[in-house]
Every structure is written in C-alpha cells, then in structure tokens.
Amino acid sequence: MAQKPSLTYSILTLRCPKCREGKLFSNPNFYNLKTISKMPEKCPVCSLEFNPEPGFYWGAMYVSYAISVGISLITFLIMYLIWGWLTWQFIITNAIILLALIPLTFRYARCIYLYIVLAFESNSKPTP
Numbered sequence: 001m002a003q004k005p006s007l008t009y010s011i012l013t014l015r016c017p018k019c020r021e022g023k024l025f026s027n028p029n030f031y032n033l034k035t036i037s038k039m040p041e042k043c044p045v046c047s048l049e050f051n052p053e054p055g056f057y058w059g060a061m062y063v064s065y066a067i068s069v070g071i072s073l074i075t076f077l078i079m080y081l082i083w084g085w086l087t088w089q090f091i092i093t094n095a096i097i098l099l100a101l102i103p104l105t106f107r108y109a110r111c112i113y114l115y116i117v118l119a120f121e122s123n124s125k126p127t128p
C-alpha cells in the first residue's frame with residue numbers, strides 16, 4: 001500500500017482523517033455558501049462515517065474560535081509592527097478579514113475537529 005500523505009497536507013487539503021484520501025466536502029469550492037457544509041455521509045475511500053451522530057460538529061465551534069483568535073493575533077502583529085498601535089483600524093480590518101475567511105474557518109474547524117475526535121477514539125480502543 002502507498003504511504004499515507006502527511007497530517008498537515010491531509011488537513012490542508014481537507015481529506016478523511018482515517019485514509020487521508022477521501023474528500024471531506026462534496027463541493028471543493030469554499031465560497032459556494034449553499035453547499036459549504038455538504039459532506040458525504042461516509043468516506044468514499046474507507047467508509048469512515050463523517051457525521052457519527054446528530055450535532056457532532058457543534059464541538060467544531062471551539063476549533064473555529066481558536067482559528068479566529070489565531071488569525072486576529074497574526075493580523076494584529078502585522079498591523080502593529082508596520083503601523084504601530086491603531087485600535088480602530090485594527091478592529092475594522094480584523095472584522096473584514098474574519099468575515100471574508102468565514103468559509104475557510106468553517107471547513108477547517110470541522111476538519112480539525114474530526115481529526116481530534118478520531119485521534120482520541122483510536123487511542124481509547126484496546127490494541128489487538
């Protein structure tokens with residue numbers, strides 16, 4: 001069997017956490033808001049369930065929050081280092097950047113959350 005792609009590459013390309021080949025989202029276009037959350041029920045390659053229980057992705061909100069804080073910190077550092085302390089300019093620029101990146105934050109939060117949950121589940125199972 002061919003070697004699995006790296007963890008970083010699999011997350012960046014939104015692949016299944018188990019086989020790292022099947023795509024997590026049906027439509028590759030992030031900015032098609034009608035299909036932004038559309039995922040196949042199971043991985044087309046390894047049949048891993050992408051939606052194990054109703055409301056599963058509520059937990060992804062925490063990941064989404066962490067990503068947003070990270071983006072805000074980077075925006076702040078860039079603006080602070082270039083222009084110094086600019087409170088209102090930062091708040092407005094950061095809001096625009098965060099709003100524009102909502103589709104990316106949404107999908108990557110779901111993807112990372114699924115990776116985290118799967119990592120914990122596979123660690124808690126007894127080894128054969």
Ligand SMILES: [Zn+2]
Pocket residue numbers: 016017018019020021022043044045046047048
């Ligand atoms: Zn898979």
